[in-house]
Amino acid sequence: MAPAAVLSTVTSAVPSWEMVARQRVYWATVYRRTWKGSVFTSFVLPLFYVVAMGVLLGRFVDAGGGSLDGAPSYLSFVAPGLVASYSMQVAMGETTWPVMGMIKWSRTYYAMTASPLAVADIVAGQLLYVMFRTASTGAVFLLVMSPFGVFDSWVGVLLAWPVTVLVGLSFAGVFTAYAASVNSDTAFLVVYRLLVVPLFLFSGAFFPIGNLSAPLQWVARATPLWHGVDLVRMLVLDDVQVGAALVHLGYLVLLSLVGWVLAVWRLGKRLEV
Amino acid sequence: MVWARGLRKSYGDLEAVRGIDLDVRPGEAFGFLGPNGAGKSSTMRMIAAVSPPSAGELMILSMDPTTHGPQIRARLGVCPQDDTLDNELNVRDNLMVYGSYFGMRKAEVAARADELLDFVQLRDKAKGKVEDLSGGMKRRLTIARSLINDPDLMLLDEPTTGLDPQARHLLWDRLFRLKARGVTLVLTTHYMDEAEQLCDRLVVMDGGEIVAAGSPLELIRAHSTREVAELRFGVGDNEQNAELVADLAPRVEVLPDRLLLYTDDGEATLAQVHERGLAPMAVLVRRSTLEDVFLRLTGRTLVE
Incomplete structure (x- = not known):
């Protein structure tokens, strides 16, 4: 794409906030019909993870006496990794199938584009809703884990919360763009198996990426989830290295913005034909 | 607007x-x-x-x-x-x-x-x-x-x-x-x-x-006749019979299931058809519609 075209794509992604606000009734109804199920899973799922991975598996890990990047126990090492990973999964769940559904099945986006709403407004509404969902599930996750004594800094936990939202957003934009570009939902299974699951397993949530071979370490460092996991871990363990933290933050903000613009561009291509 | x-x-x-x-x-x-x-x-x-x-x-x-x-x-x-x-x-x-x-x-x-x-x-x-x-x-x-x-x-x-x-x-x-x-x-x-x-x-x-x-009226006036006589012969016989009635109307359309004779007086045209000893299985005289206009302009029917 020519630089001028890139610039116009970027500027056309800026929403009218008044139009975004008009969608609150819609998103409130979406939340009202799903919140009962989501409250249950967002409370129970973190508990399962923490008990299985942190407490039970952690006993063996701690007995082995490995190095955990400065974390006092495996439980406190794995907990921040789980929070960040969970945010990625919530973001995927709220964008892939729902976005395709609003294009192909319920065709809600088509109804919206017949109103004064523009594609940029619709994407902003969608992504703000994902941020709301990751913020609420992230808050529950952090609350569920706090009795396990895994957090060293309460200020850090309060700062880690918006970071989990940012992790979700950095995936949500890209996934929305992807969902607007594919024709069949089988594509999401491929993404889930070849992208989301490997990221979940190898981005430093479960073991220090120093355990990986050197080339794989660099692959891990290039993934957004590792930046999210490491930043959340630094914050809740009160072990912030300013330089690295800023790199993590910059990476996540940049990916969020790029994903947002891509989402507006791809959805525009899909709807405005 | x-x-x-x-x-x-x-x-x-x-x-x-x-x-x-x-x-x-x-x-x-x-x-x-x-x-x-x-x-x-x-x-x-x-x-x-x-x-x-x-x-x-x-x-x-x-x-x-x-x-x-x-x-x-x-x-x-x-x-x-x-x-x-x-x-x-x-x-x-x-x-x-x-x-x-x-x-x-x-x-x-x-x-x-x-x-x-x-x-x-x-x-x-x-x-x-x-x-x-x-x-x-x-x-x-x-x-x-x-x-x-x-x-x-x-x-x-x-x-x-x-x-x-x-x-x-x-x-x-x-x-x-x-x-x-x-x-x-x-x-x-x-x-x-x-x-x-x-x-x-x-x-x-x-x-x-x-x-x-x-x-609608202007289109019908401009592109069709006042009336249409529809003749249905048996399957496959329509084309053959079209030649026999071609001179009875300014325009004759052959569809798979029927012949359309465009004329200003459908009944009169029908009478001439019968005078020639032709016996269609079914006949209908009707006013021209937009369907006829479309057929005239594109050579195809609207709903196929």
């Missing part, structure tokens, strides 16, 4: 709309008549200020859709061909949510929603699920939804496709009422009876171009 010159729409190499001119006047019902793939829906999506024109000029409500899309859409009512109702909301909430997109206050939308449910005769279904509605009811709900913002211009893409005759007549009746209130209607259809019933003026589209324009 809608003004276009040399309007075009292409998708890659495919030219869906190939340079059309339009003038839709306030208060009229304007129709696009044509078979599937004629470019009607592409034109409608451009008029709806959703799909940007590939070339040519287009003004809707005196505004340019490329720069004033949201302002134009705020004053349009759009009833799309495919259902875009929200199945997870009840009937009335579909209107409530849609009204919010137009920046209407809740009380304002609520009053308007009740009024519109009365208008489309769905008041008793207000709390019902959209899924449980019949095809005709869904279409009426879509029309109610498109009226939530009290539009100046209403766009209906094949409003009665797939509906049974009773549901169609009920819908036509509602559209007549809207027209009587001064709402400008622009609709597409591939039913000639719908075009004749509803449209003050229409354009016949084929292959992305306008092949004729005018009122």
Whole structure:
């Protein structure tokens, strides 16, 4: 794409906030019909993870006496990794199938584009809703884990919360763009198996990426989830290295913005034909 | 209301709309008549200020859709061909949510929603699920939804496709009422009876171009005879018999199942057919319709 075209794509992604606000009734109804199920899973799922991975598996890990990047126990090492990973999964769940559904099945986006709403407004509404969902599930996750004594800094936990939202957003934009570009939902299974699951397993949530071979370490460092996991871990363990933290933050903000613009561009291509 | 010159729409190499001119006047019902793939829906999506024109000029409500899309859409009512109702909301909430997109206050939308449910005769279904509605009811709900913002211009893409005759007549009746209130209607259809019933003026589209324009009566006068005599011979015998009657009418069309003789006096032509000792299995004398106009202009029937 020519630089001028890139610039116009970027500027056309800026929403009218008044139009975004008009969608609150819609998103409130979406939340009202799903919140009962989501409250249950967002409370129970973190508990399962923490008990299985942190407490039970952690006993063996701690007995082995490995190095955990400065974390006092495996439980406190794995907990921040789980929070960040969970945010990625919530973001995927709220964008892939729902976005395709609003294009192909319920065709809600088509109804919206017949109103004064523009594609940029619709994407902003969608992504703000994902941020709301990751913020609420992230808050529950952090609350569920706090009795396990895994957090060293309460200020850090309060700062880690918006970071989990940012992790979700950095995936949500890209996934929305992807969902607007594919024709069949089988594509999401491929993404889930070849992208989301490997990221979940190898981005430093479960073991220090120093355990990986050197080339794989660099692959891990290039993934957004590792930046999210490491930043959340630094914050809740009160072990912030300013330089690295800023790199993590910059990476996540940049990916969020790029994903947002891509989402507006791809959805525009899909709807405005 | 809608003004276009040399309007075009292409998708890659495919030219869906190939340079059309339009003038839709306030208060009229304007129709696009044509078979599937004629470019009607592409034109409608451009008029709806959703799909940007590939070339040519287009003004809707005196505004340019490329720069004033949201302002134009705020004053349009759009009833799309495919259902875009929200199945997870009840009937009335579909209107409530849609009204919010137009920046209407809740009380304002609520009053308007009740009024519109009365208008489309769905008041008793207000709390019902959209899924449980019949095809005709869904279409009426879509029309109610498109009226939530009290539009100046209403766009209906094949409003009665797939509906049974009773549901169609009920819908036509509602559209007549809207027209009587001064709402400008622009609709597409591939039913000639719908075009004749509803449209003050229409354009016949084929292959992305306008092949004729005018009122239904003008089109019939200009492109067809007053009457048509239809003759049905047995399967396969129609072509052979066409030669025997070719000189009885200024124009004879051979369809797979019947012969059409275009004439000003159908009964007289029929009498001549019988004088020649021909005995069709069935005969019918009728007035010319837009179907005949379409057949004349494109050599094809509308609904195949």
